Amino acid sequence: MKAKELSNRTALVTGAGTGIGAAIAERLAARGVRLVIVARDAARLEGVAERLHAQHQVDVLTVPLDLSLRDAPAHLAAQLKATGTELDILINNAGAAQVGRIAKADPADLRALIDVNATAVAETTALFLPAMVARGRGAIVNIASTAAYAPAPYNAVYAASKAFVLSFTQSLWLETRGTGVRVVAVSPGATETAMNTRHIPGKRQPEQVADTVMAALRSRAPAVVDGRLNTVQAFAFSRLMPARTAARITGRFFGRQLDQDPSRHN
Numbered sequence: 001m002k003a004k005e006l007s008n009r010t011a012l013v014t015g016a017g018t019g020i021g022a023a024i025a026e027r028l029a030a031r032g033v034r035l036v037i038v039a040r041d042a043a044r045l046e047g048v049a050e051r052l053h054a055q056h057q058v059d060v061l062t063v064p065l066d067l068s069l070r071d072a073p074a075h076l077a078a079q080l081k082a083t084g085t086e087l088d089i090l091i092n093n094a095g096a097a098q099v100g101r102i103a104k105a106d107p108a109d110l111r112a113l114i115d116v117n118a119t120a121v122a123e124t125t126a127l128f129l130p131a132m133v134a135r136g137r138g139a140i141v142n143i144a145s146t147a148a149y150a151p152a153p154y155n156a157v158y159a160a161s162k163a164f165v166l167s168f169t170q171s172l173w174l175e176t177r178g179t180g181v182r183v184v185a186v187s188p189g190a191t192e193t194a195m196n197t198r199h200i201p202g203k204r205q206p207e208q209v210a211d212t213v214m215a216a217l218r219s220r221a222p223a224v225v226d227g228r229l230n231t232v233q234a235f236a237f238s239r240l241m242p243a244r245t246a247a248r249i250t251g252r253f254f255g256r257q258l259d260q261d262p263s264r265h266n
């Protein structure tokens with residue numbers, strides 16, 4: 001999708017109240033894209049909408065919604081239909097993380113995590129893709145993670161949910177070839193947001209990830225990793241190492257987080 005094709009289009013960005021989603025919404029608004037932004041915190045969404053409208057004179061519709069709820073994607077589609085909103089770009093960015101041992105986890109929490117990180121991504125895609133294919137144009141960006149490229153002990157469900165997003169999107173990339181719809185997974189590594197406040201060398205900023213998303217829209221790749229170091233790491237973990245080596249390395253990293261924060265599932 002070229003820069004000039006963006007103006008006067010409409011994009012839905014989930015999880016746009018903070019962090020990477022807010023940065024992506026800003027980049028799109030700066031190119032004249034109308035926005036629909038979704039997250040649970042209505043006041044924060046309103047704040048983002050007011051700022052983007054004031055700075056870039058674009059219309060921004062806010063839809064406060066918990067995407068871990070089973071009927072949330074259908075509710076979202078109904079809301080857009082009711083307002084006569086046709087989507088050109090879908091950015092599935094909302095996500096949650098949870099570090100801890102599976103043996104100590106609440107199964108209901110795991111389900112909620114999978115539902116927002118994975119189920120909602122597949123369902124919103126299935127809801128909005130047909131109209132894009134019918135129009136012969138559109139774009140879907142699913143935000144995965146470098147955690148998708150390796151097993152991650154003590155972060156197991158998060159990494160598995162992101163592996164789902166990566167695999168799902170790569171498959172869809174092929175299914176949609178020749179339809180005019182651009183599909184790509186973008187995987188950030190450690191990025192400075194509310195989800196990740198730890199000091200990690202080489203940590204990226206949300207605006208850098210947003211720039212990678214904009215570049216990914218213009219490229220043809222099925223999957224893109226944000227940042228050179230993250231790209232090398234994802235390649236090494238997924239292609240060069242046996243799973244047991246990768247699990248030992250990532251397990252040491254997430255295990256240290258358990259040690260540092262006793263409130264997590266020790």
Ligand SMILES: NC(=O)c1ccc[n+]([C@@H]2O[C@H](COP(=O)([O-])OP(=O)(O)OC[C@H]3O[C@@H](n4cnc5c(N)ncnc54)[C@H](OP(=O)(O)O)[C@@H]3O)[C@@H](O)[C@H]2O)c1
Pocket residue numbers: 014015016017018019020021038039040041042044065066067068093094095096116143144145146187188189190191192193194195196
């Ligand atoms: N930060 C990193 O190091 C990193 C690394 C790799 C991948 N990622 C991915 O990047 C994406 C954005 O995360 P971030 O780092 O920008 O974190 P963030 O600042 O915590 O943003 C997460 C966004 O998702 C929304 N959200 C969370 N649960 C939701 C739910 N049940 N329903 C609707 N919205 C929900 C949050 O808003 P509400 O709380 O208002 O709902 C928030 O706007 C996520 O998919 C994350 O997995 C982040």
